[in-house]
Amino acid sequence: MEGNVTETSWDYRFAQYLGRMWARLGYARHIEPKWIHHHELTIPLTQWPKALSGLRILHLSDLHAGKHLLPGYLERVLDDAKKIPVDLVVITGDFIHKGYRYVEWIAEKLRGLSAPLGVFGVLGNHDFSVRNALGIRRYPKLAGTLTQTLEQAGIQILRNRTQTLQFRNESFQLVGLDDLWSGECSPEQALQGVNGVSDTPRIILAHNPLSWQKLGSIRCDLMLAGHTHGGQIRWFSGRRPFLRGQAKSYAAGLIAHPAFPIYVNTGIGHSFRFRFNVRPELPILNLVSELSPAVSELPAVSELPAVSELPAISDSTTHVPETSRISESLPQTCEASRISESLPQTGEESRISEATPHGSEVSSISETSKISEASQ
Numbered sequence: 001m002e003g004n005v006t007e008t009s010w011d012y013r014f015a016q017y018l019g020r021m022w023a024r025l026g027y028a029r030h031i032e033p034k035w036i037h038h039h040e041l042t043i044p045l046t047q048w049p050k051a052l053s054g055l056r057i058l059h060l061s062d063l064h065a066g067k068h069l070l071p072g073y074l075e076r077v078l079d080d081a082k083k084i085p086v087d088l089v090v091i092t093g094d095f096i097h098k099g100y101r102y103v104e105w106i107a108e109k110l111r112g113l114s115a116p117l118g119v120f121g122v123l124g125n126h127d128f129s130v131r132n133a134l135g136i137r138r139y140p141k142l143a144g145t146l147t148q149t150l151e152q153a154g155i156q157i158l159r160n161r162t163q164t165l166q167f168r169n170e171s172f173q174l175v176g177l178d179d180l181w182s183g184e185c186s187p188e189q190a191l192q193g194v195n196g197v198s199d200t201p202r203i204i205l206a207h208n209p210l211s212w213q214k215l216g217s218i219r220c221d222l223m224l225a226g227h228t229h230g231g232q233i234r235w236f237s238g239r240r241p242f243l244r245g246q247a248k249s250y251a252a253g254l255i256a257h258p259a260f261p262i263y264v265n266t267g268i269g270h271s272f273r274f275r276f277n278v279r280p281e282l283p284i285l286n287l288v289s290e291l292s293p294a295v296s297e298l299p300a301v302s303e304l305p306a307v308s309e310l311p312a313i314s315d316s317t318t319h320v321p322e323t324s325r326i327s328e329s330l331p332q333t334c335e336a337s338r339i340s341e342s343l344p345q346t347g348e349e350s351r352i353s354e355a356t357p358h359g360s361e362v363s364s365i366s367e368t369s370k371i372s373e374a375s376q
């Protein structure tokens, strides 16, 4: 039977719908999971010393080495990472997806990753073979085996441990915490025996961004985390259907947490091969100081206008310069993967209705996008 198909007919609309869905499914299954987003993000930190300003960190997370990744994808990303000049490299967990099979493999692929201050990592829930907050381990010795193998390949694993680093003759601490779900996350143990606890600038590495709840009043200038994968799917409405509870507030990007910013990496790998509107990422984080100018940088008294040159109080409208508040000086941003930069506009930019009292995703500060597609 021949139908009368016009642009307004139901047949035509249904065919259009199927076509769009098919294209989206194909894209989410075969393109986005390997479409790595290289970008550089400047993060202003309120207590960060000026001497440490400009420290550049390459942040990798959630590699999930396993047979479910697209062939050759992880090797290419890691080969690219080895060519990026930075001061420090950090990896925030989930090196492997499941079991022992890819432990040696991922260690070999990471061998050669280097930076002047070193390459440091923490373990994620998959590295402990833990799949939920109950902390039940399928392979009790996996974390130990993985740590040993990675360290032999030059990756220093900070298991509740602090490493003091020097950059331009100024010290800062890099603290690594065990995964929250493993039940072994202990900031107290990590900071045992560390001098100058309250005054030393500090970056904390933790797989799960919710590890901030363990910190209490411990100083932290910046926390780097992963774990969420950004939910892997983000609808055009901004909803991330695979994230639940508090994880929604710490989904991806720079979170303006009340005490300190947290950068949540969307990861390189994935749990299941499907990403939509949440590209994998390999960011360079450029930490800059927002400290008020040193006394020596203030204008000399002789350069200030004489009192007689100042307008009379009655002549002038009182003008109080707006002081910088923490909410303004904290990086107000940043969904790291701006799919809209490279994908058809979705009208997604203005979402962010997920903001909660504990965190918010807001518009970007300074993000230099160098989207480069991992070739396949």
Ligand SMILES: [Fe+2]
Residues within 6 Å of the ligand: 062, 064, 094, 124, 126, 227, 228, 229, 267
């Ligand atoms: Fe993960």
